Amino acid sequence: MIATRFRQIALLLLAVAISALAFIQMFQRTTGAFPVQYAIMLCAAAALFLVFCGLTARFQPYASQSIMPCVLLLTATGITMIARIDQSEGWDIAKRQIIWLYVALGLSTLIIVFLRDYRVLRRFSYVSMVVGLILLLSPMLPVIGTEINGARIWVRIPGLGSFQPGEFAKLFLAFFFAAYLFDHRDQLAVGGKKVLGLQLPRIKDLGPIIVVWIASMGVLVVQHDLGTSLMFFAMFVAMLYTSTGRKSWIVIGLITFAAGAMLAASMFSHVGSRVDAWLHPFSNEQYTKSPGGSWQLVTGIFGLASGGMIGTGLGQGHPSLVTFANSDFIYASLGEELGLVGVMAILMLYLIIIASGFIVAMKIKDGFGKLLASGLVFTMAFQVFTVVGGITLVIPLTGLTLPYMAAGGSSLIANYILAALLIVISNSANQPEPELTSDTFQHEALAALRNKELKARARATEPIVRPRVASATPHDVSEEANDPQIPNTAEEPEYTVRTGVLPSVPQVPSMPPAPPVPQIQTNFPIDTSNGGERA
Numbered sequence: 001m002i003a004t005r006f007r008q009i010a011l012l013l014l015a016v017a018i019s020a021l022a023f024i025q026m027f028q029r030t031t032g033a034f035p036v037q038y039a040i041m042l043c044a045a046a047a048l049f050l051v052f053c054g055l056t057a058r059f060q061p062y063a064s065q066s067i068m069p070c071v072l073l074l075t076a077t078g079i080t081m082i083a084r085i086d087q088s089e090g091w092d093i094a095k096r097q098i099i100w101l102y103v104a105l106g107l108s109t110l111i112i113v114f115l116r117d118y119r120v121l122r123r124f125s126y127v128s129m130v131v132g133l134i135l136l137l138s139p140m141l142p143v144i145g146t147e148i149n150g151a152r153i154w155v156r157i158p159g160l161g162s163f164q165p166g167e168f169a170k171l172f173l174a175f176f177f178a179a180y181l182f183d184h185r186d187q188l189a190v191g192g193k194k195v196l197g198l199q200l201p202r203i204k205d206l207g208p209i210i211v212v213w214i215a216s217m218g219v220l221v222v223q224h225d226l227g228t229s230l231m232f233f234a235m236f237v238a239m240l241y242t243s244t245g246r247k248s249w250i251v252i253g254l255i256t257f258a259a260g261a262m263l264a265a266s267m268f269s270h271v272g273s274r275v276d277a278w279l280h281p282f283s284n285e286q287y288t289k290s291p292g293g294s295w296q297l298v299t300g301i302f303g304l305a306s307g308g309m310i311g312t313g314l315g316q317g318h319p320s321l322v323t324f325a326n327s328d329f330i331y332a333s334l335g336e337e338l339g340l341v342g343v344m345a346i347l348m349l350y351l352i353i354i355a356s357g358f359i360v361a362m363k364i365k366d367g368f369g370k371l372l373a374s375g376l377v378f379t380m381a382f383q384v385f386t387v388v389g390g391i392t393l394v395i396p397l398t399g400l401t402l403p404y405m406a407a408g409g410s411s412l413i414a415n416y417i418l419a420a421l422l423i424v425i426s427n428s429a430n431q432p433e434p435e436l437t438s439d440t441f442q443h444e445a446l447a448a449l450r451n452k453e454l455k456a457r458a459r460a461t462e463p464i465v466r467p468r469v470a471s472a473t474p475h476d477v478s479e480e481a482n483d484p485q486i487p488n489t490a491e492e493p494e495y496t497v498r499t500g501v502l503p504s505v506p507q508v509p510s511m512p513p514a515p516p517v518p519q520i521q522t523n524f525p526i527d528t529s530n531g532g533e534r535a
Contacts, residue, residue, distance in 0.1 A: 004065070005057060011069040012053055016046055019076030022314060026080050029315030030087040038083070041098045048105045052112070056423060059113050064356045064426040070349045071404055071419050075101060075412075077346065078405030080314065081326065081333050088320040093407050100409035104416035111420040118424050122368050125179030132172035133215075135165040136232075140222060152223045153399070166228045167414035170235065170379055171421075177236055178371040181243040185367070189244040212236045217260045226261070226271055227386055227398025231379065233257050238378040239371055242361075278396035296323045300332035300391050304343075311339030326407040328399065331391050346405075347388070354381045357422050363429040373425045376418050 023042060027034045049072055056063055079101070083094035121128070139145040139152045146154040146162060156162040181188070216233040219225055237253035265272045273292030280286050281294040281301070288295070299322045306312070319325045319333030326333070335343045357377030364370050383400050390397040401408055403415040 008053065008057065008065045011065060012049070012072070015069040015072040015076075016049070018073060019046075019080075022076065022080045023083075026084050026314040029313070030084060037095075041095065045098055045101055045105075048102060052105055052109050055109055056112050059116070060423055060427040062427045062430040062432070063423040064360060064430070066352055066356050067419055067422060067426070070353050071416070074346065074349055074404040077334070078330060078402075078407075081319070081330060081337070081405075082407050084315055084337075085320050085326045085333065087315075088318075093326060096409070097407055097412070100412050103409070104413045107413060108416045108420035111417065112423060115421075115424050118369060118372065118421065118428065119366065121175050121372070122179045122182075125176050128172040128175035128179075132169045132176060135169035135172065136215075136219065136228075138165045153225045153228060161409075163410035164408070165410070166225075167410045170231065171376075171414060171417060173232060174235065174239075174372060174375045174379065177239050178368055178375055181239055181371055182368045185243040188240065189246065213256050213260065216257070217264070225399060226264075226274065226396070227400040230257065230261075230386065230398060231382055231400065234382050235375055235379045238382075239375040242374045243367075243371055274396045278390075278393065281393065296329070297391075297393075297397060299323070300329045301393070303329075303332045304335040304391070307336040307339040307342075309340050311335070311337050311342055313337060327401060328387075328397075328406070329391060330406050331388055331402055334405075347384075350381075350384050350403075353377075353419075354384075356426070360422060360426040360429045364425060366428070369425050369428065373422060373429075376421060380415070380418060 020042075023038070024034060027038070049068075053068060056068070079094055079097050082097055086092060086094050138155050141155075144155050144157065145152055146156045153164055153166055154162045155165050212233060216229040219229040219232070223229075233253065234257075237249060240249045240253075241247070261271070265275045270292065273289070277286050277289075277292065277294035277297055281297050283294075286294040287298060303317075303319060303322055307317070311317070314337050317333075317337040319336050322329045322332055331343065331346075334346065338345075354377055357373055357380075361370050361373035361377065364373060380403055383403055386395065386398045386400050387402045389395040390400075401411045403411065
């Protein structure tokens with residue numbers, strides 16, 4: 001355990017050192033000095049990280065050691081780039097991001113301290129479903145819902161600003177999906193007919209995937225948000241495959257969502273414009289098209305290309321030329337100043353978190369925890385894939401944010417809660433089994449054997465039940481109860497490890513003495529008058 005603690009502290013200090021070096025280098029190249037206000041805020045954030053890791057070691061001693069250092073590096077890199085863009089544009093978004101980081105660390109600390117057993121989330125499965133659907137549909141409300149850039153995914157609260165409720169809806173829906181699939185995995189695993197080598201599910205078992213498909217298409221149609229609908233549907237299909245192990249669910253999910261997305265692209269101009277910009281980004285028609293042109297996508301691609309292999313260096317590029325450089329296109333901004341080596345290191349940090357989460361999902365023995373861990377990790381992995389794939393022309397732009405790095409409080413808080421849940425599940429997965437040679441296990445085994453022996457003796461000494469006549473009087477019953485020949489069959493207290501006192505063993509009633517055995521005469525008198533023969 002001491003070696004584990006030293007390794008955990010070493011990883012955390014290494015992450016803090018790399019983060020501090022990045023901030024110092026960026027501010028020296030942009031302003032020539034390290035601002036005092038940033039220094040105070042960053043020191044407070046580092047102190048909160050140390051407190052969080054200390055409480056993790058106290059309340060979750062067997063948790064994964066690689067998740068939080070990677071999260072710290074990703075968050076520090078993202079805030080560094082946001083602060084660097086602020087220097088060019090005169091904004092203060094990085095300071096607000098640090099404040100949101102305080103809130104995220106506080107909520108994550110509460111989860112680490114008070115959520116000792118993640119299985120308590122299973123009790124609120126349908127409550128989680130209701131809360132998730134309310135959060136998902138809240139942007140459609142006429143007063144607080146806000147539409148930005150063609151997508152209605154924002155909720156504006158007076159005095160607090162705006163946030164994306166879909167980021168929190170993915171957590172609650174993951175709780176519900178894990179509980180539902182754990183309870184119905186046997187029915188969903190039953191296969192139907194075989195088509196082209198795939199064991200298709202039964203028709204009556206297609207209900208859940210049809211309901212989730214309709215909900216995803218509703219988000220796509222009503223909110224014009226391709227990324228959120230794709231993320232929720234992919235999360236459910238991935239968890240469905242984890243619970244049943246049938247590849248046919250993945251094939252059905254891909255076919256149904258592709259059909260729905262093509263239908264939405266032909267019916268709604270917002271979705272169709274993104275598909276056209278992805279297919280023909282460098283055409284003059286798509287580049288100059290407004291709104292929904294490909295100029296933002298092309299600018300991000302040129303920013304990635306200008307970074308080359310090692311980048312221009314922190315503070316020496318022009319990332320602010322790209323629209324939404326600190327949120328949707330922060331990956332392109334990092335690629336320009338850190339180069340291919342830098343963005344590959346960022347992807348490796350994500351890969352370490354995702355691999356740690358899948359290892360936890362494989363090690364955990366509880367079915368609900370296995371589904372919950374795999375669903376949360378796949379959601380993060382899919383979100384990273386959609387953002388990076390959209391910027392690099394692998395898939396159309398989806399409008400999702402890069403976890404832990406993009407500017408925005410809702411995304412940062414939701415993903416920190418996701419990491420805290422993975423830490424809690426990993427603590428249960430890595431917790432060692434009790435040793436067979438320990439004193440506690442031996443005492444418990446002896447107690448169980450002793451209790452079994454006492455019960456066997458009690459059954460062996462039970463008297464034979466004699467039928468009672470109807471004319472028996474209460475006086476006869478009382479005499480029978482007081483008969484010393486009938487043993488008392490009251491239950492004795494069982495042996496426990498806490499007391500260590502053995503109960504008295506019931507005495508077997510003594511049997512009446514046996515009658516004397518008659519002696520057989522062996523010396524018979526001899527009659528001499530008959531020649532010495534026996535009489």
